[in-house]
Amino acid sequence: MAERSPATRRTLWLVLGLVFAFLYIPIAVLVALSFNEGGLPTAWSGFSLKWYVSLAHNSAILSAALNTLIVALVSTAIATLLGTLLAIGVEMRRQYGKGLEALIFAPMIIPDIVLAIALLSFFSMLNLTMGLHTIILAHVVFNLAFVCSVVRARLKNFDWSIVEASADLGASALTTFRRVTLPVILPAVIAGALLAFTLSVDEFIIAFFTAGAGRASTTLPMQIYAMIRFGITPEINALATIVMAVSITALTLSQRLNRGMIGQ
Amino acid sequence: MAPALVWLTALMVVPCALVLALAFFRRGIYGGIDYTFTLENFGLVFDPLYAGIFLKSARIAGTATLIAVVIGYAAAYAIAAAPRRWQPVFLFFAVLPFWSNYLIRTYAWIVLLNREGLITQLLRWFGYTGEPPSMLYTEGAVIAGLVYNYLPFVILACYAPLSRLNPELAEASRDLGASAATTFRRVILPLTVPGIAAGAVFVFVLSIGNFVTPALLGGGRFQMIGNLVYDQFLTANDWPFGAALAMALIAIMLLVLMAQAMAANRAAGRAAEARGNVDG
Numbered sequence: 001m002a003e004r005s006p007a008t009r010r011t012l013w014l015v016l017g018l019v020f021a022f023l024y025i026p027i028a029v030l031v032a033l034s035f036n037e038g039g040l041p042t043a044w045s046g047f048s049l050k051w052y053v054s055l056a057h058n059s060a061i062l063s064a065a066l067n068t069l070i071v072a073l074v075s076t077a078i079a080t081l082l083g084t085l086l087a088i089g090v091e092m093r094r095q096y097g098k099g100l101e102a103l104i105f106a107p108m109i110i111p112d113i114v115l116a117i118a119l120l121s122f123f124s125m126l127n128l129t130m131g132l133h134t135i136i137l138a139h140v141v142f143n144l145a146f147v148c149s150v151v152r153a154r155l156k157n158f159d160w161s162i163v164e165a166s167a168d169l170g171a172s173a174l175t176t177f178r179r180v181t182l183p184v185i186l187p188a189v190i191a192g193a194l195l196a197f198t199l200s201v202d203e204f205i206i207a208f209f210t211a212g213a214g215r216a217s218t219t220l221p222m223q224i225y226a227m228i229r230f231g232i233t234p235e236i237n238a239l240a241t242i243v244m245a246v247s248i249t250a251l252t253l254s255q256r257l258n259r260g261m262i263g264q
Numbered sequence: 265m266a267p268a269l270v271w272l273t274a275l276m277v278v279p280c281a282l283v284l285a286l287a288f289f290r291r292g293i294y295g296g297i298d299y300t301f302t303l304e305n306f307g308l309v310f311d312p313l314y315a316g317i318f319l320k321s322a323r324i325a326g327t328a329t330l331i332a333v334v335i336g337y338a339a340a341y342a343i344a345a346a347p348r349r350w351q352p353v354f355l356f357f358a359v360l361p362f363w364s365n366y367l368i369r370t371y372a373w374i375v376l377l378n379r380e381g382l383i384t385q386l387l388r389w390f391g392y393t394g395e396p397p398s399m400l401y402t403e404g405a406v407i408a409g410l411v412y413n414y415l416p417f418v419i420l421a422c423y424a425p426l427s428r429l430n431p432e433l434a435e436a437s438r439d440l441g442a443s444a445a446t447t448f449r450r451v452i453l454p455l456t457v458p459g460i461a462a463g464a465v466f467v468f469v470l471s472i473g474n475f476v477t478p479a480l481l482g483g484g485r486f487q488m489i490g491n492l493v494y495d496q497f498l499t500a501n502d503w504p505f506g507a508a509l510a511m512a513l514i515a516i517m518l519l520v521l522m523a524q525a526m527a528a529n530r531a532a533g534r535a536a537e538a539r540g541n542v543d544g
Contacts, residue, residue, distance in 0.1 A: 004345065008444075012342040016354065019339040019419075023361050026372035026412065029382055033375065086268035103272055110280070111473040111517065113490050114510045117497050118279035121286060121507070141275045144268055202365045204476065209497070221367055228371050228480055232378065240371060244364040251363040 027244070034237035051238035060215070061239060064223035071132055071207070071219060072200040075139035080193040082140070083147030088181065090148075091155040107145040115141070116209035123210060130212025135219065138210045139200045146199060147192035150258060154188030191258035198250045201243070286507035297503060305508035314492070318512070321488040324403060324478075325471035328410035332467045333460055335411070336418025340459075343419070344426035355423060362416035370480050373409050374400060377481075401483030409477040414467040421463035425456040455535075458528050465524045469517050489513050 004012075034052070038045030055061055090100065107115065119138045123130055158181075166176040182189070204221035211217040218226075220243065227236050287305050290298040308314060343354045361369065376382050379396040387397070399405055429452065437447040471477075475490030482488075487495075489509060496506030 009345075012345050015338045016342040016346070019335060019342075019415075020357065022335070022412070023358065023415065025382075026369070026376050027361060027364070030368070030372045030375055082268040082271060089266075089268075100269075103269070103277070107272070107276055110276075111469070111490075111513060113473055113475060113493055114280070114283070114514060115276070117493060117503075117506060117510055118283045119275065120497060121282050121503060122275070122279035125282065137275055140271060144271060148268070198363070204365075204367055221365065224365075224367050224371070225476075228367065228374065232374065236371065237375070240365070240368040244368055247365060248360060248363050 030237055031241050031244075033234065034241040036234060036237075038234075051234045052242075055235055055238050055242075058235065060218075061220075061223055061235075063215075064218045064220045067132060067217060068201055068220040071135050071139060072197050075136045075143055075200050076193055076197045078136070079140045079143030079147050079196045080189060083144045083192060083196075084151050084185070084189050086144065087148045087151035087155060088177075088185075091152055091158070092160065104145060104148055107142040108149070112205040116206045119206065120209045130210055131214075131217040132211075134210045134212065135207045135217065138206050139203060142203075142206070143196035143200060147189075147196050150192035150195060151185055151188045154185050154258070158184060187257045191254040194250050194254035194257070198247045198254070202247055283507045283510055286504050287511050289504045291502045291504050296501075302504075305505045306512075308505055309508055309512045314509070317487050317492055318489060318516075321472050321490075322516075324406060324488065325410070325468050325474075328407045328414070328471045329464050329467040331407065332411045332415050332418045333422075333464050336415050336463055337422045337456075337460060339415075339419045340422035340426050343423055344429070351427065355420070358419045359416045362413075366413060367476065367480075369413055370409050370477055373405065373412065373481055377405055377408075400481065403482070405481040406478050406488075409481040410467070410471045410474065413477070414470055417466050418463035421466065422456060422459045425459040426452075429455060454531075457531055461524050461527055465520055469520060472516065473513050 032044075035047050035049065036044055037048035037050065086104070090104070115138075119134070119141075123134050128134060162180055163176055166180045167173075171179065202221060204219075204225060207219045208222055208225070211219070211222065220239075224236065224239065224243075227233065227239075286297065288301055288303070290300050290302050290304075292298040309318075339358065343351055343358065346354060374381075377399040378384075379398065379400070381400075383399065384396040433451055433455070434447055437451045438444075442450065472488070473490045474488065475494050478488045478491055479494075489512075493506050493509045493513070496502045496509060500506075
């Protein structure tokens with residue numbers, strides 16, 4: 001951009017500072033309070049890890065965390081496999097139509113609440129007992145779309161002639177995939193899986209609608225939602241800090257493996 | 265690719281078609297669904313009571329969008345004006361909060377805005393002694409939550425065209441005697457409209473169907489379309505009406521997306537024309 005006067009430059013830095021303050025103060029307050037000794041969630045009374053300790057003894061939170069982990073791991077595994085195959089299939093034959101494109105992008109665009117009630121209606125019409133398995137089925141729908149789009153981005157510059165060369169040299173389709181295609185796209189596959197995992201860990205609305213009744217299938221976000229609705233406790237601050245640290249680590253890792261994804 | 269397509273068809277296309285179909289049936293006497301064709305669910309959407317909620321949702325989403333675009337554009341402008349090597353760093357930290365859980369980001373605002381929260385304490389520190397202001401459970405709190413949650417995306421969407429801006433254009437405008445304000449209004453702003461539009465549509469669409477933020481920051485007293493859909497499905501047990509509301513929501517979304525596509529097309533056309541004039 002063009003040369004700027006010192007006054008303009010100061011204004012720009014000020015804007016940047018204010019926006020970052022807006023973005024980070026709420027989070028910083030939350031994290032700081034999670035180390036707050038006192039029972040009051042809003043007044044500082046000394047550093048303590050006691051809320052983290054009390055989290056570790058909260059069986060409702062632990063079982064919700066376990067449920068979340070199960071849902072996230074299983075749905076990520078299925079979505080990564082199916083999404084990668086879908087991406088390869090779509091990129092190999094470029095003559096697919098707009099309909100297919102729309103089908104793949106739709107889960108990323110449809111409002112969560114619409115997909116959630118659609119799945120709820122569908123499962124109950126099938127008389128399916130709802131639980132962790134229905135949450136997993138539902139999570140694969142949107143995870144699949146994200147994995148597919150990450151892998152497709154990587155495949156855009158893929159040289160398909162090496163696949164042909166491999167076939168010409170007598171390799172089976174499976175060997176070609178394992179020894180040629182997969183190594184090239186592996187960073188994107190891992191990035192896609194990390195993204196899917198994080199989205200699944202964080203996902204609330206669809207899980208909320210497809211979990212069915214009962215505590216047995218409560219996931220961590222559902223547990224957090226219930227805790228928030230019934231008032232502020234210092235435990236939520238500690239839990240929020242841990243969840244935030246985990247998602248930010250996983251997504252930063254995903255970002256490193258797949259540079260430029262956020263710039264899309 | 266076949267298994268993935270089967271999965272998407274079975275668990276997305278079919279359920280969504282089912283919701284569309286549900287909207288045309290009657291509600292059964294004891295909840296449930298009475299399979300006789302009717303259009304009255306759609307009629308009910310236009311009932312003043314519900315139309316009012318649609319309008320209110322649109323107003324809240326619109327206000328949030330406006331604020332997010334103003335702040336987001338300013339931030340994107342400042343980032344694009346920063347030294348080149350710092351830009352990716354600033355951008356990364358602008359998007360980072362977006363990567364944490366939505367519920368937690370919303371909850372952070374409860375912590376800030378509640379009666380004994382940071383804002384009240386800051387006021388006290390400055391010598392305020394009266395009643396703590398009630399900021400939580402207001403329309404303003406809902407709007408603040410929406411702006412906070414979707415701001416990073418606006419920054420990203422506006423940064424893209426701002427960083428690609430050719431500095432010679434602004435220089436040329438200044439050389440021709442335009443003030444900084446005129447240059448911004450006549451040169452920079454029009455060239456970055458596509459980014460603004462993309463960011464605005466994103467905030468609006470996600471805000472208008474939101475039910476978590478109104479439920480948490482509006483304290484349940486705040487009904488938006490999302491909350492209405494939620495209630496019909498999980499409380500009132502009137503699935504056909506809930507489905508009709510969801511379809512209305514999708515319709516609004518599609519209209520907004522179409523308007524954006526048309527505006528983008530027009531902008532592209534104008535840009536091409538302008539280039540033609542310069543080259544010719």
